[in-house]
Amino acid sequence: MERVSWDDVRIFLHVARAGNLSRAAKSLHIDQSTVSRHIAQLEYELGLSLFDRARSGLTLSEFGKRFLKSTEAMETGFFKLKDELFAPGAEQRQSVRLGTMEGIASLYLTDVLPEFQRLHPEILLELVTSSQRIHVNQREADIFIGFFESLGRGMDAERIGRFALYLYAAPVYAxxxxxxxxxxxxxxxxxxxxxxxxxxIDAVRWLQDLVPDPHLICVSSSMLAQMFLATKGIGLVMLPSFANAERFGLFRVMPETAYVMRDVWMNVHRELRYSARVKSLVEFLQCRFHEDTQFGL
Incomplete structure (x- = not known):
């Protein structure tokens, strides 16, 4: 163990979470052969195989599963050490990464997060958006705000809000x-x-909850693109209340009856939740969602 390199362990963590050398290499911004070489070196130093290899990818061996659990504890200790060394007032800024979907990031969080930056100028806020799942338990983000509860290992999930989605139309469509x-x-x-x-993410199939077999005139993976397409009058669109789509000239259609509801969940890795940098953003988001009437539980 004295010969084991932390750099090899760090790369092992990426491979274990990705289950694939190429995806791990991409997340590490290095080539696949370098990743493979580090894993081979680590297995040589340990004297045991960490992965079972197959055409479909890599799966952890029994030893690899035990090693992962121990090295994740090491990684958490490293993050805690960073928090202690670079506490507020130190020269180096801390960072906290918030992952979420494009719609809620662009149409809501961009309005409230400037206040967090004003309250915590010592923290660099990283806002990561994706139309796919962002895995907090794989350390792709410190916090994830989404429309579903994460059931991953070591996760704390809290329902922090509930919102309505309505049908919207442009005057030209009407x-x-x-x-x-x-x-x-x-x-x-x-x-x-x-x-x-x-x-x-099944939760975004909100249109089908209201109209089981809708006649789709245009589709997009982007909520923003859907909204701006609707402003051209080509079709009706379903949007969350927090989008404030009225500012772009859209209006609600049959709002008393044509709506569906969704929950908002905050997912945090349990071992990071109480680090100073993560805790500050967790508490800020809890307060903002609880105070906002459109997210009333």
């Missing part, structure tokens, strides 16, 4: 096609929605 007057007429209209084969 002029050309009219508007539905009841739920039974929804199937006779055109819609803008998500690209089906790119949906990885």
């Amino acid at each position: 002029e050309r096609h009219g508007l539905p007057r009841n739920l039974g007429q929804l199937s006779g209209h055109s819609y803008i929605g998500y690209v089906e084969d790119q949906i990885q």
Whole structure:
């Protein structure tokens, strides 16, 4: 163990979480052969195999599973050490990474996060957006705000809000096609929605909750693109209340009956939750969502 390099261990953690050498190499910004060489060196020093290798990828061996558990504790200790060494007032800034989906990031969080930066200028906030899952338990982010509860190992998940989604239309759509007057007429209209084969989060199938078999006129993996397409009058679109789509000229269609509800979850790695840098953002987000009436539980 005295010959084991932390650099080899760090690369092992990436490979174990990715389950694939090429994905690990991409996240580390190094080439795949370098990753493979580090893993081989680590296995040589340990005298045991960390992975079972197959065409479909890598799976942890029994020893690898035990080694992962121990090295994750080492990694957590390293993060805690960084917090202690670079506490507020130290020369080097800390960072905290918040992962979430594009829509809630661009249409809501960008309005509230400047206040966090004002309150905590010593922290560099990293806002990471994706249309796919961001894995907090794989350290892709410190905190993840999403529309589902994460059940990963070592995760703390808290429901911090609940919001409504409504159908929206542009005036030009209403002029050309009219508007539905009841739920039974929804199937006779055109819609803008998500690209089906790119949906990885079932919670975003909100349009289908309201209109089981919608006539899709255009699809996009981006909520923002859907919204701006709707402003051109090509179809109806379903958007969350926090999008404040009225500012872009859209209006709600049958808001008393044509809506669905979704929860907002905050997912945090249990071992990072109480580090100073993460705790400050967790508490800020809890307060903001609880105070905002459109996210009332």
